[in-house]
Amino acid sequence: MERLRHAKALLILLWRADRHLVIWMALLTVVLGLLPNATVLATGVLVTALPDAVRDGLDSPAGRDALIGLTLVTMGFFASGVGLAVARLLCELMNTRLMQVVSHTAGRACLTPRLVSELDDPTVMGELDAVRDFERTGLFLQTSWALRIVVSMRIAGAGAALILLPFAWWAPVVLVCGWLVANRGSSRWLERGFATARTEGGGRLRRAEYLRGLALRPDAAKELRVFGLADWINGQYTATWLQAMSAIWRARKTNVRALALGTGAIVTSHAVVLGALTWEAVHGRLSVGALTIYGLAALGTSELGFLGEPHWRVARSASLAHQLLDLEKRLGARPSVPAARARARVVHCAERDPRAPDVATGPVDIRLEGVTFGYRAGGPPVLSNLDVHIPAGQSIAIVGANGAGKTTLIKLICGLYEPTAGRVLLDGRDMRTLDAATLSARLGVIFQNFVRYELPLRENVGFGSLPLLAQEDQLAAALRAAGAADLLADLPRGWDTVLARGYPGGVDLSGGQWQKVALARALTAVRGGAGLLILDEPTANLDVRAEVDLFERFLDLTRDITTILVSHRLWSVRHADRIVVLADGHVVEDGDHETLMALEGRYARMFRLQAERFDDTHTKRPSVTARRDEPTRVRVGSPGAISDGRQASHA
Numbered sequence: 321m322e323r324l325r326h327a328k329a330l331l332i333l334l335w336r337a338d339r340h341l342v343i344w345m346a347l348l349t350v351v352l353g354l355l356p357n358a359t360v361l362a363t364g365v366l367v368t369a370l371p372d373a374v375r376d377g378l379d380s381p382a383g384r385d386a387l388i389g390l391t392l393v394t395m396g397f398f399a400s401g402v403g404l405a406v407a408r409l410l411c412e413l414m415n416t417r418l419m420q421v422v423s424h425t426a427g428r429a430c431l432t433p434r435l436v437s438e439l440d441d442p443t444v445m446g447e448l449d450a451v452r453d454f455e456r457t458g459l460f461l462q463t464s465w466a467l468r469i470v471v472s473m474r475i476a477g478a479g480a481a482l483i484l485l486p487f488a489w490w491a492p493v494v495l496v497c498g499w500l501v502a503n504r505g506s507s508r509w510l511e512r513g514f515a516t517a518r519t520e521g522g523g524r525l526r527r528a529e530y531l532r533g534l535a536l537r538p539d540a541a542k543e544l545r546v547f548g549l550a551d552w553i554n555g556q557y558t559a560t561w562l563q564a565m566s567a568i569w570r571a572r573k574t575n576v577r578a579l580a581l582g583t584g585a586i587v588t589s590h591a592v593v594l595g596a597l598t599w600e601a602v603h604g605r606l607s608v609g610a611l612t613i614y615g616l617a618a619l620g621t622s623e624l625g626f627l628g629e630p631h632w633r634v635a636r637s638a639s640l641a642h643q644l645l646d647l648e649k650r651l652g653a654r655p656s657v658p659a660a661r662a663r664a665r666v667v668h669c670a671e672r673d674p675r676a677p678d679v680a681t682g683p684v685d686i687r688l689e690g691v692t693f694g695y696r697a698g699g700p701p702v703l704s705n706l707d708v709h710i711p712a713g714q715s716i717a718i719v720g721a722n723g724a725g726k727t728t729l730i731k732l733i734c735g736l737y738e739p740t741a742g743r744v745l746l747d748g749r750d751m752r753t754l755d756a757a758t759l760s761a762r763l764g765v766i767f768q769n770f771v772r773y774e775l776p777l778r779e780n781v782g783f784g785s786l787p788l789l790a791q792e793d794q795l796a797a798a799l800r801a802a803g804a805a806d807l808l809a810d811l812p813r814g815w816d817t818v819l820a821r822g823y824p825g826g827v828d829l830s831g832g833q834w835q836k837v838a839l840a841r842a843l844t845a846v847r848g849g850a851g852l853l854i855l856d857e858p859t860a861n862l863d864v865r866a867e868v869d870l871f872e873r874f875l876d877l878t879r880d881i882t883t884i885l886v887s888h889r890l891w892s893v894r895h896a897d898r899i900v901v902l903a904d905g906h907v908v909e910d911g912d913h914e915t916l917m918a919l920e921g922r923y924a925r926m927f928r929l930q931a932e933r934f935d936d937t938h939t940k941r942p943s944v945t946a947r948r949d950e951p952t953r954v955r956v957g958s959p960g961a962i963s964d965g966r967q968a969s970h971a
């Protein structure tokens with residue numbers, strides 16, 4: 321039953337890839353499956369007629385039969401040669417399209433869910449890993465060829481069994497039973513291995529893969545060398561891989577008996593049928609021609625057996641196709657369209673899609689009502705019963721110790737997770753009722769662990785608002801506002817410079833430069849119409865000067881929108897319209913800087929602690945001291961030179 325479901329999934333993917341090719345390939349596969357038996361029958365005609373033809377000459381009826389037999393055998397060989405060449409061509413085309421469909425389906429399945437929480441599920445993670453692995457190893461590049469071989473061979477095997485029927489009804493039954501027992505043994509042996517690789521060994525294999533990946537990753541190279549981890553990583557990789565494979569080998573070993581039983585069944589069934597054929601021939605009850613046909617047919621039933629590599633490939637592809645469609649269904653992705661049709665629908669990304677929903681403009685109003693949230697169902701909540709209103713146009717800072725839930729709150733406001741209880745309203749509308757396009761048009765965000773796209777600078781900045789991707793003046797303005805005006809001039813290919821060393825003309829950026837690019841991306845979103853700018857630790861990688869520069873311009877940058885700033889640098893956030901202090905998932909203080917200082921609570925203590933450390937430091941850094949006394953000019957921020965001594969964030 322399971323195998324049927326897997327096979328159906330593979331056929332669905334093939335059909336999506338190219339239905340015309342599927343039809344042509346099916347026809348060709350049937351023909352190639354029938355040809356071997358047609359050749360067997362023609363060989364029988366030839367062998368039967370040959371002795372009389374030699375005696376009576378080619379003009380005799382036997383001679384004509386021999387010629388017909390010979391012609392048919394020759395045509396059979398020729399046709400199968402041509403058929404195989406055409407099939408190879410069709411399979412090449414099919415494999416490429418199948419790979420495209422697999423990539424599209426996996427990509428859509430991953431990107432469709434608006435909620436990130438769905439991708440946190442370990443089962444989904446495992447399935448996506450499997451898809452990535454098979455994409456990388458190119459399994460689907462051989463699938464159609466393997467499938468053609470398997471189906472053709474099955475047709476040939478079934479035909480051979482039918483040819484045997486006139487000899488004795490039981491002969492094909494015995495042989496087919498022999499092959500069925502053998503197949504069961506082989507596939508059980510393999511499937512136990514696959515199942516263990518997915519479950520018991522799967523986690524370890526993933527870990528082994530990760531460890532091996534670490535050794536190859538340029539970003540890990542520095543730490544591995546400095547900490548002298550090379551031997552440890554290699555040793556751990558080998559041990560983990562061996563542990564994973566031992567589980568798989570153990571699982572397979574328990575099925576060796578089934579494998580031995582299968583081999584016995586094949587040997588016995590063939591001995592019985594070939595023995596009966598020989599017996600009948602020796603006693604003159606079978607002509608040479610009939611013996612040839614039945615003997616070849618008996619051997620031809622081997623095509624019903626386990627077919628090694630092609631069989632394995634089809635089984636793996638089918639199982640993966642099933643996983644993929646399952647994933648697509650669970651994550652609610654629409655079926656992937658075939659490449660040719662997809663091409664026809666491509667909308668140039670620099671143009672706004674006319675089907676995109678109309679979205680509100682202006683600053684965003686956010687309201688959290690009784691919001692409770694935890695990452696694990698039944699686990700302790702990270703946020704508890706939060707009631708926060710951020711009126712349109714307000715600038716708010718969220719502060720709190722490590723793990724207080726600041727980033728989590730941001731993720732809820734971005735609609736990446738849904739509250740366990742309560743609701744988040746954006747412009748008065750429940751977040752759950754908003755589609756992804758509406759949300760992304762309203763938000764500009766830079767996360768603490770922002771993405772460093774290995775793509776040109778243009779995309780790295782323009783991703784904030786796709787319609788602006790081709791408008792270099794807008795992108796340049798965003799880059800300038802982020803304090804990276806000189807970056808563009810330094811890049812060898814300007815906007816088209818790939819921000820990764822591994823590409824021709826590509827360059828890598830420093831941590832601070834990357835942060836400015838990410839900031840420019842968020843500011844591009846604002847230029848594209850976003851009414852809410854969220855900056856989660858936007859200056860963590862910036863030097864003092866760059867941080868001061870950024871906050872000096874902050875008023876201009878965010879004048880007409882709502883802003884949320886998450887920062888540990890209280891000095892930088894003290895001019896926010898309002899500061900919300902989070903602790904243990906609750907809002908413990910809420911007000912502007914002066915109010916909170918007067919409260920003498922958590923914020924005041926944290927602020928004074930940082931200020932004292934600043935005082936210790938600023939004597940060594942006069943340029944920073946000068947900034948401390950500057951008049952309150954900006955809504956949010958000022959010098960960011962204060963270290964609060966916090967540990968690196970894990971978020």
Ligand SMILES: Nc1ncnc2c1ncn2[C@@H]1O[C@H](COP(=O)(O)OP(=O)(O)OP(=O)(O)O)[C@@H](O)[C@H]1O
Nearest residue numbers: 695702721722723724725726727728729969970971
């Ligand atoms: N994806 C996740 N799955 C499970 N738990 C998570 C996840 N992300 C964060 N957490 C947990 O939620 C809690 C709050 O994390 P969050 O990142 O919101 O804190 P934060 O206030 O932003 O911390 P920091 O100041 O260190 O950035 C932490 O206990 C963290 O371990």
